[in-house]
Amino acid sequence: MAGESTLYRYIWQHSRREQLVVLIVAVAAQPVYFLSLTLPKLIVNGAISDEKYWAAHTTRNFLHFVIGIPESLQGWLGTQWVLLSGFELERVPYLVALSVAFLVLVGATGFLKFLMNTMKGRMGERLLRRLRYELVDKVLRFPSAHLRRTKQSEIASMIKDEVEPLGGFIGDAIVWPVFLAGQALTALIFIIVQNAWLGLITATVVSAQALIIPRLRRPILKLGKLRQVQARELAGRVGEIVDGGADIRVHGTSNWERAEIVRRLGKIYDIRFDIYQRKYFVKSLNNFIAQMTPFVFYLVGGYLAIKGQLDVGQLLAVIVAYKDLPGPIKELIDWDLARQDVQIKYDQVMDQFHPDNMVPAELQAPLADAPLLSGQIELKGVTAVDDAGFTLLDNVDLSLNLNQSVAATGGAGCGKEALGLLFARQVTLKSGAVRLGGVELTTASDGFLGRRIAYAGPDGYFFPLNLKDNLLYGLKYQPGPLPESCDRVASARFAAEARRAGNPDFALDADWLDYEALRAHTPTEITDRIAEVLSVVGLESDVYQFGLQARLDPKANASAAQRIVEARHALRERLAAENMSTLVEPFDPGSYNRNASIAENLLFGTSIDPELQPSALPHLPHFRRVVAEEGLEGDLVAMGLSIADTMIELFRDFPPDHPFFDEFSFIPAAELPAYQAIVKRVKAGGATYADRSQLSVLPLRYVEARHRLGLITPQIRERLLVARRTFAETLPAELKARIEFYETDRYNAAASLQDNILLGRVAYGMAEAATRVGVVMRQVLDQLDVRDVIIDAGLAYNVGAAGKRLTPAQRQKLGLARALIKNTDFLVLNSTVSTLDDQQKIEIVDRVLAYRQGKGTVWVLSKDDLALRFDRVLVFDHGRLVTDKEQVTMARAAAQ
Amino acid sequence: MSGVSEGPAMSIQTEVERLRRVPLFAAIDTSRLKLLAFTSERLAFEKGAVLFRQGDRGDSAYLILDGSVDVVVDSDKGPVTVAHLGQNAFVGEISLLCDTPRTAAVVATAPLDTLKIKKELFFQLLRDMPQMTLEIMRELAERLNNTNKELSVAHAKLRSAGLE
Structure with a gap:
């Protein structure tokens, strides 16, 4: 209770x-x-x-x-x-x-x-x-050890689904039983007033009902509890199947997962069926007891009336009054069931949310100010253990200056990683103390540490936001002022309602960035800071590539779009000047593009609409109409026949699962026999309509420069150009709005920035063409100052759930950048660049140390030979600090 | 904008005819050569471009369709041109057959048009076409035989000169 x-x-x-x-x-x-x-x-x-x-x-x-x-x-x-x-x-x-x-x-x-x-x-x-x-x-506020044990989908299912019925119940928690009990009591009193004996009988039956039914329902509730746990675990397992999907496929164990799920579903079925049976038994028993009372009335009341001890009018009044009694009683019992059900849910959920060592709420409260770290960082007799109680650091004494770069090295399992994790408070301090200037690490507030110490481990978590938001994530400590554009009345109303529900009134729309820490105030300065950090961690060219692949909305970025079109012209001039014109074949409305497919040449534009992709053309009625009107069908069928002939000749001897089919063939292995039959019929002069349409689809992805079958004769080229014009001119208005045709002087909103700058195809068969064009393009963009447009677009790249759209190396670099940009007094890096190659590691370490000049940095190195670059080197062995030596680095010597 | 070249004027048919003139492929039937051409990449180089360097890991061979190349070997006295090859030469073929690094560099001495045959693809074809493998083996055996003959002639000459 x-x-x-x-x-x-x-x-x-x-x-x-x-x-x-x-x-x-x-x-x-x-x-x-x-x-x-x-x-x-x-x-x-x-x-x-x-x-x-x-x-x-x-x-x-x-x-x-x-x-x-x-x-x-x-x-x-x-x-x-x-x-x-x-x-x-x-x-x-x-x-x-x-x-x-x-x-x-x-x-x-x-x-x-x-x-x-x-x-x-x-x-x-x-x-x-x-x-x-x-x-x-x-x-x-979960302690980190508990977080590691928690399954996210179970927690999500509890917060989202399991507490849901509480909302409905809370409104009825007090009013409804009072109301129902009132009604029942009134009816009961009325009966007692009519006849004390009948009243007494009624009261007995009702109290029997009230005693027996809930008792019978108790096992049902227990089963309900079990069902809830099972359902929650099911949610957890489904989450695991999604998270581990790739590994399940790789190991070929999907059937084991199926068996596992089936076992769970079976258990849930058994429990639910048991509940079902018991529930309906109790229900019929309840109904039966409710019907007992009228039976007693008729028998006892009738007997009394016959004997003349009760008058008939009174008996009728009692029976009428009794009609009002079972309703409220039944509902009261139902309400009680709901109460117990909700009670169990509440207890169950609450049980899961009370781990030991919860972070006290005060440690996460917004701060008025966070004083800079001063003095030294001191570890006194620090012994740290992991979740299982193994000793990671053994009685370590250490003091670190706030202007030194320190390397922590040692073999595997030596305890150096624990030193890093200690500052991130992810290992348990068993004894000893860590003091940051005057502040005790264990009791320091999250907000204070977040501002004064930055930490990046080997595998940081990233939110499914764009790169920029992820990069600046570590600077959003507490809400600043609301922006001008914000509806103040609405936000005040929102905040007031939030407070009524006991929620904090932090405004999400407010400006959360800590501009002081970022050392930037205008948007340009922010972009500069970001660019600076990106180049320190070596992520700049990745972001540039993302930017080139991104689309830009020319309505929202008119000037940027204008500059891209200028860059397009500048690139063409540069390529011509450097004798590289043959490397790119531009999209020229007046000429056929040999490096694009026939479909691309006909469509001659870009769309984000799946209906208007080159591969979807055969299904587009407008396209079929144009082909018919322009008399292009014969050409397409002839080209198709030629392609089919060649494909049959080249691939008929290969087994259907041969990789050549995927890589080179115009016709999938499964359709090859059908095409053989078609070719035979066509050559015999007996082609059906279906045969012709099957053949006419084949040449659409034919690229003259790549496939070299010599199909595009000057006559066909002319007819394709005419069809291209007709296709565009007669395109229905609703399709016209969804496609952007290639035009030499206009920004193409549906194409990527790179495609907009090129407005053409890098030619097939030219050695190193893509690389050489890329270099020239980069030079042109730098000269025209368009780089920032590309970088901005690249920063808008969404990193995906847990950053899965980035490579492991990009994730590590982003994690490092996110920590660097906070400009904290003290930076702890824990095997942060472990997946990069040696050369990149050296370059990044040098750049980071230069960027952090004069501030405290501790770097737990995955490769010891980088240690020469640091002011001080710590060597760990079996959790103990065995060597601690200062050294004059070349960088420091140069600085002095 | 200077006009984009019409590109390789030759279609796959011409490539097949050129492949046929390579001794290694001489006995292989047309449809196989067509497959080889279709699955290979047509690649153009500018004058002065390096096709590959000495010591590189070899992953492909080049059939010269048009233009000319120098074969250059590093020596103690700097690079030495050891051969001058033109149309229909097949360069880098050793790397198709064994895993040795490039024994020489190849540099275009004129605008060059080639068919680049990748080792991977070549092996794939050999695996799937035993007939083709046999033809290639026969050709290699013949070469070996020739080399042996030349070697014994050279031996005889050396012996008669009294140098051995």
């Missing part, structure tokens, strides 16, 4: 005032509801049909409220209580008054119900919002 108190305590603590208001409205609604039920009777009996009364009187009293007291109690309570004495009305006005009163009451009942439901809903949603926020808040 301890659990119950926690759920109810939670509800009461956070919605007490709202619950009471709803309760008051609910109570207020009762008399109104009661009156709206009794009025029709009064209208019929009092105004319409009571001829006897109206024969004797001309007026009748309206709003005369009396509570009659039952005979058995009349002795000491009087005969009746007069609530309102009312006033006299004639018959028709009396009818009108009663009818209008009825209408008003119906309206009032409806309004009160609406009010109550809205309040209940709002209360539930607020509390659910609070609960979910608190759960996420707890996840953010």
Whole structure:
């Protein structure tokens, strides 16, 4: 029962005032509801049909409220209580008054119900919002050891699904049982008043029901609990299958996974079926007990009536009153079931969110200021252990200056990585102390450490945002001012509602960047800082490549698009000047492009619409129309026949699974026999319509310069050019809006930046063409100052879930850049560039150390020979610091 | 914009005829040579361009369709041109058959048009076409035989000169 108190305590603590208001409205609604039920009777009996009364009187009293007291109690309570004495009305006005009163009451009942439901809903949603926020808040405060053990999909399923029913229940948590119990009690009291014995019997049956049914339902709830755990684990397993999908395929173990899932589904089925059976048994038993009471009434009441001890009118009144009893009782029992169910869910979820050593909330509160580190970083007798309790660092004493570069080296398992992890607080400090200037590491706040110490390990996590947001992620400590463009009223309203639900009112729209740390204030300065860091970590050319592949919206970036078109012309001039014109064949509306396919030549534009891709042309009705109108079909069929002939000749002897088919053949292995038949029919002069259309599809991906079958004769070239013009000119308006044709002086919004600059194809068969064109392109972009446009576009590259769209090397570089750009007093790098080759490692270490000149840097090296570049070298062995020597590096000697 | 060249005027048919003139491929039937041509890359070099350097790992051979090349070997006294090859020469063929580094560099002495035959692809063809493998073996055996003959003639000459 301890659990119950926690759920109810939670509800009461956070919605007490709202619950009471709803309760008051609910109570207020009762008399109104009661009156709206009794009025029709009064209208019929009092105004319409009571001829006897109206024969004797001309007026009748309206709003005369009396509570009659039952005979058995009349002795000491009087005969009746007069609530309102009312006033006299004639018959028709009396009818009108009663009818209008009825209408008003119906309206009032409806309004009160609406009010109550809205309040209940709002209360539930607020509390659910609070609960979910608190759960996420707890996840953010999980100790790192617990995080490593936690399955993310299980946590997600709890926060998203398992607490969901709580929202619906919270509104009814207090009001509904009070309301139902009130109704049931009223009916019961009425019966007792009619006849004490029958009342007693009713009370007995009801309490039996209330005692037995919940008891029978208890095992169902236990099963429900089990089902919930199983379902959660299922969610966890599904998450694992997604995460490990590649490895499952590689190992060919998908069937083992299938078996595993089937076992779980079977278990869930068994549990659910068990629940189902028990649930319906209890339901029928409940119904049976409910029907027991009328049985007793008929038998006992009837017997008493026959014996003359009970009058028939009274018996009927009891039976009528009893009709009102089972409803509320049943609902009360249902409500109790829901309560226990929600209770279990709440307890279950809460259990998972209370690990030991949770990070105290104060350590994550926003900071007024974070003083710079001063003095030294000192480790005194530090012994650190991992999750399993193994000693990683053994009694290490060390003091580090804040202007030194320090290399930590040693063999595998020597403890150097633990030194790095110690500063990231990812290993447990068993004894000893780490002091950063005057601050104790273990009790320092996250915000303080985040600003003063940067850490990058070998495998940082990246959010599925673009490169820029990931890079600046480490600078978003707390909200700054709201931007000018923000709707202040709306944000104030949002913040107020957030506070009501116990959520913090941090505005996501605010400017979160720490400009001081970034040492940048204008957008240009930010771009400069980013470019600086990118070149330090050697990520610049990657970002440049991403940028070249990116698309730009020319409406939002008109000047950038203009500059790209200028770069296009400049590139052509440069290539001509350097005698390299043959390396690129430009898209010229007036000539056929031998380095593009026939389909590309006909479409002659770019679209992001799948319908308007070169490969989709055969399915485009407009394309088929143009081919027919321009008499191109014969050409296509002839070319198709030639291709089919060649393919059959070249590939017929290969087995169907031969790699040549994928790599070189125009016809997939499976279709080769069909094409053989087609060619035979065509040559015999018996081609069907289908044969011709099959053949006409083949040449569409034929590239003259690449495939060299000599199909594009001057006559065909001319006809293709005419068809290209017709295709564009007669294109239906709705398709026209979705395609960008190649035009020499216009930016093509659907094409990548690189394609826009080239506006042509790098020629096939020219040695080193792509590399040489790339070099010239880069020079041209630098000269025209368009590089920043490309870099900006590259920074908009989305890194994908967990950065999976980046290579491991790019991820490590990005992790390093993210730590560097924070400009912290102290930087800890833990095997951060381990996947790079030796040359790159040397270059990056040199650049990073130059960038960090005068600040503290500790680098845990995966390769010891880089240590010569550092001011000081630590060597670890078996968790102990065995060597600690300072050295004069070349860089330092030069600086002095 | 100076006009983009019409590119290789020769189609695959011409390439096949040229391949046939290479002794190594002389006995192989046309459809196989066509496959070799179709799966190979046509590659043009400017005058002065280096096709490969001495010591490089060899991964392909080049059939010269048009133009000329110098074969250059490094010596103690600097690079020495040991051969001058033109149309229909097949350079770098050793690397198609064994895993030795390039024994010489090849430099274009005029605008050059080649068919680049990749080792990987060549091996794939040999694996799938035993007939072709036999033809190549026969050609190699003949070469070996010739070399042996030349060697014994040279021996005889040396002996008669009294140098051995």
